[in-house]
Amino acid sequence: MTVFLRSGLVGAAILALGVPSVAQTRKPVPAPDPRIGILEQQLRNVQLQLAELKKNQEENGNSAALIDLKRSTSSQYADINKRLDGQVKTGLDNGRLTFASANGAFTFALRSLIQFDYGYFGQGRNPANVDLNSGSNFRRAQFGFTGTAWRDWSYNFTYDFGGNGVEKNGYIYTAYLQYDGLKPFGFRVGAFAPPAGIEDSTGKADQLFLEGASSTDVARNIAGAPSREGVSIFAQGERYLVSVAYTGKKVTDAATFDAQQAIVSRASWLAVSNSDVKWLLDANLTHVLKTPDIAANTNGSNVFRFSNGPELAIDATRTVDTGNIDAQRVTQWGVETAATYGPLYGQAGYFRFNMDRRTLLPDPDFKGWYALASWSLTGETHPYDAATASFRGLRPAKPLGSDGGYGAFEIKARYSNINLDYLPGLPSASGGIGGGVQNVWSVGLNWYPTNGIRFALDYDNIQVNHVNAPATDISSNAIGLRTQISL
Numbered sequence: 001m002t003v004f005l006r007s008g009l010v011g012a013a014i015l016a017l018g019v020p021s022v023a024q025t026r027k028p029v030p031a032p033d034p035r036i037g038i039l040e041q042q043l044r045n046v047q048l049q050l051a052e053l054k055k056n057q058e059e060n061g062n063s064a065a066l067i068d069l070k071r072s073t074s075s076q077y078a079d080i081n082k083r084l085d086g087q088v089k090t091g092l093d094n095g096r097l098t099f100a101s102a103n104g105a106f107t108f109a110l111r112s113l114i115q116f117d118y119g120y121f122g123q124g125r126n127p128a129n130v131d132l133n134s135g136s137n138f139r140r141a142q143f144g145f146t147g148t149a150w151r152d153w154s155y156n157f158t159y160d161f162g163g164n165g166v167e168k169n170g171y172i173y174t175a176y177l178q179y180d181g182l183k184p185f186g187f188r189v190g191a192f193a194p195p196a197g198i199e200d201s202t203g204k205a206d207q208l209f210l211e212g213a214s215s216t217d218v219a220r221n222i223a224g225a226p227s228r229e230g231v232s233i234f235a236q237g238e239r240y241l242v243s244v245a246y247t248g249k250k251v252t253d254a255a256t257f258d259a260q261q262a263i264v265s266r267a268s269w270l271a272v273s274n275s276d277v278k279w280l281l282d283a284n285l286t287h288v289l290k291t292p293d294i295a296a297n298t299n300g301s302n303v304f305r306f307s308n309g310p311e312l313a314i315d316a317t318r319t320v321d322t323g324n325i326d327a328q329r330v331t332q333w334g335v336e337t338a339a340t341y342g343p344l345y346g347q348a349g350y351f352r353f354n355m356d357r358r359t360l361l362p363d364p365d366f367k368g369w370y371a372l373a374s375w376s377l378t379g380e381t382h383p384y385d386a387a388t389a390s391f392r393g394l395r396p397a398k399p400l401g402s403d404g405g406y407g408a409f410e411i412k413a414r415y416s417n418i419n420l421d422y423l424p425g426l427p428s429a430s431g432g433i434g435g436g437v438q439n440v441w442s443v444g445l446n447w448y449p450t451n452g453i454r455f456a457l458d459y460d461n462i463q464v465n466h467v468n469a470p471a472t473d474i475s476s477n478a479i480g481l482r483t484q485i486s487l
Helices: 002-023 034-085 214-223
Strands: 089-093 096-100 107-123 135-149 153-160 171-182 185-192 228-236 240-250 261-273 277-290 325-341 344-357 365-376 408-422 433-450 453-465 474-486
Touching (some): 135 171, 214 261, 214 277, 214 325, 214 344, 214 365, 214 408
Antiparallel strands (some): 096 107, 107 474, 153 171, 171 185, 185 228, 228 240, 240 261, 261 277, 277 325, 325 344, 344 365, 433 453, 453 474
């Protein structure tokens, strides 16, 4: 039928072309035959029907094939999906290698923190026996793993090969087991740093300066700080943290004969939290119930000591030091606050230290405080970490290597004071203690090229005064540079 139609159309076309040619010489062109239009429309209809039929046949054939294929392999398909769902999931969360079971009940993550410091001390008019050491060392060289087990348990094991002034052969920095099945409450046992304030709880990779202020360092080392053995209970929410820990000796402590026993507590509240401002309030209290015995079979060997260095850990010199004090109990309390306002960050704290002597001499007390501020030149804000009730380091909005990115930059400044003098005009036999008063001005610059990498430059002006012995005063200008990677 198609051939017949096409032949008819061709003939009609020839006829149509021929008629005008003859008509130009012989007679006028006749009117178009309406039957030709009808035949052309019929041809188009037939072609459309054929195309539609072909399309339907192809689709029906492919659909049937796919259905047969799915039916024949449905069991294999389901089995493959089941196996994939049951596989251990791996990832690189911010560069940290992590593993997780399919149901999320078990996780395992490798972690590390490397801090390499270089420092230079410009010596002032220091005593002959004081030579602050310039040089370099690995302040922290930590490797370990963290994770969860059976969904409600978490763990952390970290080993550290770094140190204050010199690298170490390695020691347990953190090793604990924690139960999280009664949220918001948690229970922890092992070796860890019990929460003892904002500065103390700030991760060492997130600290603004190379070292914490002397007052916070003295406070945390009474009965806290990393590698402290103990147990703790805490309650933690998005805007609060309350913690109480019972602690003993440090893993790194020398042999004792009846270890120290103490309570370390902290309470924090995020009083203001909105898109522009976050304001954190904090109070902490540490009480040493019993100081350690340093000799066997005696109750008369209990001593305690407060001391600290120049806030640059290239050197391990104790620039302020009370020496050993015959004491049976020690109490410390402090208040801190921290806040962010866009790129501006501020933090401050005040601490008091009291001792109960075992003798009739007057009980000494000491104090210290600090204040710091930073400004992000690239506009980032220090994020709040609810798990530790502290603020973390900057996270660059445009990391180095991205389009137009150079990382995050911030400038910083801090004043730190620690006073370890008690009646310094009196001789020690009358109860006087001349531990010294240290004041440190610090300014610096932090650069975060990308998450996990930081370069920190600090300048410190260090002044140590001894009212009872001015010949032992210490002064120095120091520069410290830290290269850091944390995963």
